[in-house]
Amino acid sequence: MALEHAILVSLLEKPGSGYELARRFERSIGYFWTASHQQIYRVLSRMEADGRLVVREVEQQGRPDKKEYSVAGPGRATLAEWLHKPIEPESLRHDLAVKIRGAAFDDPAALVREVERHRQVHRDRLAHYLAGEVRDFTGPEAPGPPDAGQELQHVVLRGGIAYERMTIAWLDDVLDTLHRLAGPPTGAGV
């Protein structure tokens, strides 16, 4: 279960509550791993019961108290073990590609809107990642001499940027193809 490992990495980078983790899974670490708050709370309880996390009640002013989790020894051991064990290269689960192939049995032109919507989402994500890159790594405000953690976070972010760029270019290709299919309804005969 990689959610456990993602939580361990995130809590090692910075301790936090379930709520804060859910926020991080919407940005930062969420670029390459997603989880809902329900899932996060369940896993946090289990790992705390296990002794892999420790919890500290933090009182706050003007806000409800929170439970701040951090990684305990056995948690670090879980992570180290996983890091040293090979994992399967992931296979894609790409709904939109299924839809595109399915469009052959429906109206391909009807997919144009949907593909455009997806392209816009990826454009937005790209802009968001690029802004984050400048803020955290390449801009003048970025924290000075990068350590290993910084370098590794940066290379993962570059992966997200490359992924979004590739996806946008591919969706352009898909749109061209859909337009070609809808465009010239008459044959190419002389």
Next chain:
Amino acid sequence: MALEHAILVSLLEKPGSGYELARRFERSIGYFWTASHQQIYRVLSRMEADGRLVVREVEQQGRPDKKEYSVAGPGRATLAEWLHKPIEPESLRHDLAVKIRGAAFDDPAALVREVERHRQVHRDRLAHYLAGEVRDFTGPEAPGPPDAGQELQHVVLRGGIAYERMTIAWLDDVLDTLHRLAGPPTGAGV
């Protein structure tokens, strides 16, 4: 549940047995959706009980009989409904990225082997996709005038190719980063 939809698309492209579907999910449609045979048999039974698929017993020589499934009216309706409904742009689940960030709390150099292994898998997949592209779409042996189905299958395959190329380039970037972190242990001072 997109597995249902992927099965419908695949059976519309060509009727087949659970076993044959499992084979297809290892190639072709499996480039962007994976499923185990256990899962496939379960979903096929359900959809047949539902009336969304029809099954035909086919006797074979020299091989066990098989059940050939094809899409019935209600199955087509399920697919059409899904095609017209917007879906969420998918978010990544990228274990290797979690590992890379986790390496900050372990030995980054220990990840080099793992990343190289993943890169090799992606190189192999790319070669496989490119061979398929020539065989089915761009080569002299490719079926002549492409119809809509062909064009759509091709654009999806181009997406797979773009994904693999992007991933290989990114893994090169990751390896550079890991080497830089391990390579010069002494500071950059004058």
Next chain:
DNA sequence: TGCATCATGTAATCAGTTACATGATTTT
């Protein structure tokens, strides 16, 4: 007064993986 944000959870369901199980035919 109502809405957004912060904060935490339970219950039910659905999807996916792993392990187990069988048996025929074909190739080495």
Next chain:
DNA sequence: AAAATCATGTAACTGATTACATGATGCA
């Protein structure tokens, strides 16, 4: 004789999603 391929399934478990549920604070 053994291994690979063809062919189909069940059972148990784990992971993920969806729906439901509560309650405080701060702002407009």
